[in-house]
Amino acid sequence: MKAVRYHGPELPFALEEVPKPVAGAGEVLVEVKAAALCHTELHFADGTLNLGVKPITMGHEAAGVIVAVGEGVPAERVGERVIVYYYVGCGDCRWCAAGEEALCDKLQAEFGFISDGGLAQFLKAPARNTVPLPDKLSFEAAAPIGCGVTTAVHAVRLAGVTPGDWAAVYGVNGVGFGLVQLLKHRGAKVIAITRSEARRAKAKELGAEVVIDATDATTVAAAVRAATGGAGCDIIFECVGRRETMDACVGWAGALGKRGRLVMVGYTAGDAHEFRYHPIPMVVYEQRVLGSVGASLGDLKEAVELVASGAVSTVVDSVIPLADFQQGLDKIKACDCLGKVVCLPCA
Ligand SMILES: [Zn+2]
Ligand SMILES: [Zn+2]
Missing domain, CATH: 3.40.50.720 (NAD(P)-binding Rossmann-like Domain)
Known part of the structure; x- marks a missing residue:
């Protein structure tokens, strides 16, 4: 599958062919329908953020459809429209116990930061990290909920x-x-x-x-x-x-x-x-x-509700094919966008 890969600070991102992930126990495989670009990607590109894990697939704002489930996940979840929460906490530190996984002492994964993210055709994630999306929200409109x-x-x-x-x-x-x-x-x-x-x-x-x-x-x-x-x-x-x-x-x-x-x-x-x-x-x-850093899973659920109810709407500048991600990042860098730039991995 195609994925936007990070190879280290001050190296260009590259659209590469990588193996399609397989959902393990407790996980789901999401076919990414839309993934938003974030200023964070620029922080990686210029070395402002250097978390030392490479190569990885970028992207922490992905929405899509569950296409496969691993052991222990109900098969009925296949076909569900979801948005992905990008922190995977250890589940037993004081912060995870408080539902504040962004502060986890032993973070297991962080999609698009220290593990493979959503600027790709597929993304695997623990089942609990996928929040259902109401049908009325398009994937393009929903993806920027994930971080924005x-x-x-x-x-x-x-x-x-x-x-x-x-x-x-x-x-x-x-x-x-x-x-x-x-x-x-x-x-x-x-x-x-x-x-x-x-x-x-x-x-x-x-x-x-x-x-x-x-x-x-x-x-x-x-x-x-x-x-x-x-x-x-x-x-x-x-x-x-x-x-x-x-x-x-x-x-x-x-x-x-x-x-x-x-x-x-x-x-x-x-x-x-x-x-x-x-x-x-x-x-x-x-x-x-x-x-203030990131968000909790509860915050993401609340954000989805806020957008679904119309209290908040996402602002999308443009929707582009994943292959054009660099043009999208250039727009963000130049502050030449009104809202988010959203990539379509399947376009
Ligand atoms: Zn933890
Ligand atoms: Zn972001």
Whole structure:
């Protein structure tokens, strides 16, 4: 079968022929119908993320149909439309016990990170990692739930949102569009901050109360303060993670207000983009800074429900054949996309 393979940092991904996986005990084989590309792939390509496992098949946002089951999995599951949860925890550490497999101490697999992922024609996964998809959701629309919407669900859960909160999303695309809609759904007043005019327009359409042009990051904090009556935000989701975007959030006159929570979702490689914050304003304003990684299986189930109910929709920029994956990644790198780029392995 065809798969997009990673061979190590700073090496190009390659579409290669690899053996079709076989579902083992407790596993299912999914024929991938749609798989979304993510900024994460760029992090692998440039070495920002180097987990040391290679070669592997990339892709952690896959939706498809179960075509075979391994021992112990009911045969009735064949034919089921599913989306795949990409963490496979050990099942017995404290984090797995709490349903937080993304923090597992002995991760068994992580599709598209340390084990073969979904940018391929087939993907095998433990049966419990496959979440049924309602028939009304197309595979193309569903695939970006796997990371885009799910990461938003997780980050919002960690941050805690109260109706009426001012919540900013700094950096709006895959996860950002999910955040905007989810925050709106939870009753927050949403501020979308991005350099892209098209993304600002889309964020507005999806429910953002205020949109701010981030072309000059040094103007962002004042714009947020102005929009919030001087108070600053109750929550900011930092999806960019550059020095200038983080700087805009913090400090005496930063975009984050008193008791504000700064949630780190995105990051950028290099010492130049380390987070720096003097504790004095943080202490005086009683602010909190937290990181958010991936999602739990429960978050994915919730994300599927949110999309199925229409509360959140995935934003798809384009749908391309898997063979054109590099063009898709180039679009993401150039920020030349409105939403997710989705690949069709069977096109
Ligand atoms: Zn575990
Ligand atoms: Zn992702």
